[in-house]
Amino acid sequence: MDSMDATEILLIEDNPDDVELTLRALRKNNLANHITVLSDGEEALSYLFHENSPEKRNEPYTLKLILLDLKLPKVGGLDVLKAIKSHPFTAIIPVVVLTSSDLDKDIIQSYKLGVNSFITKPIDFQKFSHSIQEIGMYWLVLNRLPKELFS
Template identity: 60%
Template sequence: MNNNEVEILLIEDNPTDAELTIRALKKFNLANNILVIDDGEKALEYIFAEGSYSGRNINKSPKVILLDLKLPKVSGLEILKKVKSDERTKIIPVVVLTSSREESDLIASYKLGVNSFIVKPVDFTSFVSEISKLGYYWLILNKKPS
């Protein structure tokens, strides 16, 4: 896939959760241009067009970032902080999609500028339903500046 065509950047280190998210989005034809990155360091390289993604046009940002909080190398909160504090990336919608039910994670995410915070449902049917609503909202309904 051409890196400039990414609509959804899914930053998730759990392969099962990543696959379930992709399946849920595909079920509703919302996963045409999805990129999955499984660690925080690689995610920052992609977002800021550095390292192995240095050839990517940083101005071609994803329509939405789906972000897990518990990641190897760099945490989801650190990614959120960097994305929302940089003029080049701060308008990218970031949705925390996590299994954490910690109030402190919720508060920290909103203080850092998260657009939405969703706790992953445990059962598959609820998960598919929530992810499809999420994808529909951020890819179809939400209007983002050009």
């Protein structure tokens, strides 16, 4: 498959305003080319494990980063995180929780489930944009993943 079209970032976020702000921040930093947006936990699970799962597509994941909100309709963010980190095909994909919550409970729970990073969305757009830029630069540019996740 042509890696030009393959999804590199998966954004799982239910609030359309937050989606737009995130996309804008990514776009500003030229990181929004290969992004797929899903708006609830159920969709995320079916995207990752059914329709598009590597077994069905018979090809490896191209995902380099999953941006995950915690408060999602249907299946919550922590459950999605748990599913991702406990399935051998997806466990290796970096997951960054990007949420409004800064409750210790959520942070601890996320790390226990194996999250790679936990970011509280700043209210200030400049700061928010800056955070998104740093996340993108770090995980997509600086961070190393194996060339083929599953071969």
